[in-house]
Amino acid sequence: MMLNMTLTTAAPFAVYVHWPFCLSKCPYCDFNSHVRHGGYDEAGYVRAIEAELAASAARTPGRTVSSIFFGGGTPSLMQPQSVQAILDTIGKHWSVATDVEVSLEANPTSVEATRFRGYRTAGVNRVSLGVQALDDIALKELGRLHSAQEALDAVKVARSIFDRYSFDLIYARPRQSLDAWSLELKRAIAEAAEHLSLYQLTIEPGTPFFGLHKAGKIAVPDDDHGRNLYDLTQTICDDAGLPAYEISNHARPGAECRHNLVYWRGHDYAGVGPGAHGRITIDGRRYATETEKRPESWLALVAQQGHGLTIDEKLTPAETADEYLLMGLRLAEGIEPERFTAIAGRTLDPERISFLRDGGAVETTADGRLRVTQSGFPLLDAVVADLAA
Numbered sequence: 001m002m003l004n005m006t007l008t009t010a011a012p013f014a015v016y017v018h019w020p021f022c023l024s025k026c027p028y029c030d031f032n033s034h035v036r037h038g039g040y041d042e043a044g045y046v047r048a049i050e051a052e053l054a055a056s057a058a059r060t061p062g063r064t065v066s067s068i069f070f071g072g073g074t075p076s077l078m079q080p081q082s083v084q085a086i087l088d089t090i091g092k093h094w095s096v097a098t099d100v101e102v103s104l105e106a107n108p109t110s111v112e113a114t115r116f117r118g119y120r121t122a123g124v125n126r127v128s129l130g131v132q133a134l135d136d137i138a139l140k141e142l143g144r145l146h147s148a149q150e151a152l153d154a155v156k157v158a159r160s161i162f163d164r165y166s167f168d169l170i171y172a173r174p175r176q177s178l179d180a181w182s183l184e185l186k187r188a189i190a191e192a193a194e195h196l197s198l199y200q201l202t203i204e205p206g207t208p209f210f211g212l213h214k215a216g217k218i219a220v221p222d223d224d225h226g227r228n229l230y231d232l233t234q235t236i237c238d239d240a241g242l243p244a245y246e247i248s249n250h251a252r253p254g255a256e257c258r259h260n261l262v263y264w265r266g267h268d269y270a271g272v273g274p275g276a277h278g279r280i281t282i283d284g285r286r287y288a289t290e291t292e293k294r295p296e297s298w299l300a301l302v303a304q305q306g307h308g309l310t311i312d313e314k315l316t317p318a319e320t321a322d323e324y325l326l327m328g329l330r331l332a333e334g335i336e337p338e339r340f341t342a343i344a345g346r347t348l349d350p351e352r353i354s355f356l357r358d359g360g361a362v363e364t365t366a367d368g369r370l371r372v373t374q375s376g377f378p379l380l381d382a383v384v385a386d387l388a389a
Helices: 042-059 080-093 116-122 136-141 148-161 178-191 208-214 223-239 258-264 295-305 317-328 337-344 350-358 377-388
Strands: 013-019 064-072 095-106 126-132 164-171 195-200 244-246 249-251 268-272 277-282 285-291 309-314 362-364 370-372
Touching (some): 013 258, 042 080, 042 268, 042 277, 042 295, 064 080, 064 258, 080 095, 080 116, 095 258, 116 148, 136 148, 148 164, 164 178, 178 195, 178 223, 195 223, 223 377, 258 268, 258 317, 268 285, 317 337, 317 377, 370 377
Parallel strands (some): 013 064, 064 095, 126 164, 164 195
Antiparallel strands (some): 195 249, 277 285, 285 309, 362 370
């Protein structure tokens, strides 16, 4: 990776690269992912991403990139030389921190694991594996194309190549008992070096699971059982030294995903590729950006205008403050009320804070941060809505 490395103490600035293609569409997934059985022009999409990077850099001159994340879709379908080209382009247009974190999402299949060493050579230094389950029946129901053993084999390969790796699991699956989840989670922790992402299954509109759920053909745990599964997750992870630093993400201290912290702490990030979101500050004002979702339409837009932006909206101070609240309260560390006030031009309502504190949903730390309690996290959406009102 030919990057212009620099040491910086400036505010974090990240680059997100969205690779939209998948081999198949998982029935629970509502991400911007697309299957193209007839293939696609990988080199052409890489060139278009390079063009978008140039356009984004022109709007954010002088920034130093602290983290880069390849998400999707399935970025591990890309050839290592494509990843190399994109990283070289980032280094051409921005300075890059000496300790930059470069993450790539990968499917844990044997075919994609063979590319891991090529990604490491290209400059990727952290992989996030979409394991999703360590149970073959559950994997089949989730539409995954790998077995539990194949996933564990891919984790082993990742461990041998990367100093930092993580993997995802989905829980609160149909018919999942506390005992079964306990065994699966402990097995996962035994394989995880420093980081796990643990998501409760949600039924999202527009997905095949949504139709099956509506027809009564798939059932997820009720609220009480879901809460019990969540509480069990926290206990097991805490005992193993992997506390939650964000509502669904667990890490050993110092091993948090620095890229995702950029989102949750309300810092800037440029988003490129089909359907990518971004948040950038220009002349003191924060902008929300989003690109065209359909890959072919995005490609045509980039060819026409040098970027695929369909949304480029200047956020009001109130909108920026609400985003800071929404994202920051997902973190165990919480938010700085003074920063909210500086952004919004108003303080958070002390009576609402007092009400939520009395109910055990939030607390104020010794250094003045406001955070959601462990018991309040399952009610996070309601807490945020109350504070934002």
